[in-house]
Amino acid sequence: MHIPDGFIDAPASVGAGLVAAGAVAVSLRRAGDSVIESQAPMTGLVAAFVFAAQMLNFPVASGTSGHLLGGLLAAVLVGPWLGSLAVTVVLTVQCLFFADGGVSALGLNVINMAIVPAFVGYGLFWLARRLLPTTRVGVLVATAFAAFTSVVLASVAFTLEYAIGGSGAVPVAPVAGAMVGVHVLIGIGEAVITTLTVGAVLATRPDLVFGARGVAMPRAATEVAA
Numbered sequence: 001m002h003i004p005d006g007f008i009d010a011p012a013s014v015g016a017g018l019v020a021a022g023a024v025a026v027s028l029r030r031a032g033d034s035v036i037e038s039q040a041p042m043t044g045l046v047a048a049f050v051f052a053a054q055m056l057n058f059p060v061a062s063g064t065s066g067h068l069l070g071g072l073l074a075a076v077l078v079g080p081w082l083g084s085l086a087v088t089v090v091l092t093v094q095c096l097f098f099a100d101g102g103v104s105a106l107g108l109n110v111i112n113m114a115i116v117p118a119f120v121g122y123g124l125f126w127l128a129r130r131l132l133p134t135t136r137v138g139v140l141v142a143t144a145f146a147a148f149t150s151v152v153l154a155s156v157a158f159t160l161e162y163a164i165g166g167s168g169a170v171p172v173a174p175v176a177g178a179m180v181g182v183h184v185l186i187g188i189g190e191a192v193i194t195t196l197t198v199g200a201v202l203a204t205r206p207d208l209v210f211g212a213r214g215v216a217m218p219r220a221a222t223e224v225a226a
Contacts, residue, residue, distance in 0.1 A: 001067065001158060001183070002054075002094070003109055005102030012165025017107030023115050024088055031081040039078050042208050046074045047086040049197075054090060054113075055100070068186065071117025072150045073194045076125060076143055076211035077201065084118035108161055112154045121150025125211060136202055139212045140195050147194035151187035155179040 008016075050070030070090075074083030091109050094100035101109045125146035132138035159176040166172065201209055 001069070001109070001112055001154060001179075002091075002101035003105040003112075003158070003161075005104045007102070007166065007168060008105060008108055008161055009165040009167050010104070012161060013104050013108060015107075016105075016111055016161065020088075020107035020110040020115065023084065023119075024110070027081045027084045027088075031079075031085060034079070034081065039082060039208075039210070043074075043078045043082050043086050046070075046077050046083070047090055050074060050087055051090045051093070053193075054094065055098075068190050068193065069113050069117050069151055069154060070190075070194075071114055071154075072121040072125065072143070072147045072190075073197060075118040075122040076146075076194070076198055077209055079210040080118045080122040083122070084114045087114035087118065108158075112157050112161075116154045116157050117150040120153055121146045122211070124149050129211070134215055136199075136206075136212070136215065139202065139209075139215055140199055143198050143211070144191040144195045148187040148191040151183050151190050152180065155183035 050073070053068040053070050055067075069087075071083065071087045074086045077083070078086065088110050091101060091113060092106065095103055095106050095109070125142050128142035128145050129138060132141055158179055159172070162168070162175055163172045166175070168175070198209060198211075202212060206212055206215075
């Protein structure tokens, strides 16, 4: 899903950059006010995992690509503020040092892969958690649902950006079909990987999972955490 330079015109890219910068500034402030010491190493591990996952790309259409996003995983593990910042750092490093995504399109990529999954996706996770039992299984079902949906929504966000300022020769409809269709499949994989990862952390250190706060855990998990 990394957007290259020139794929979206300058006005749309600048506008997206301003929106992304504002979101990052708010996240920095909120994270600084609420972060606890135990979240720092977890945030680093999450960023490393997302970095590795996003390096596996699948070509989609007209120079765009699809891959696992990791934004919802980051949000569930360390919260939406730190989660969005972790993915933003990953995207910036990929852009500047690996030419994965254009510099002029960095704001667009941050919106699609950091802001949408970490905030919209986490909002869906939060809602699902309140509709499901307050148990470990409930957390995992909410995680799977939100992980899948966040990927599809990110591809929809890209499609809207392309419709507004796309400079490619391919019409909007084929791009939308290719992006959303591929990301439905990627979303299934993301849901599986995200759920397995969150489940593994819940089994050993449930206290480190931001999205599981207030959830009763099995005795084995709480004893390991202690």
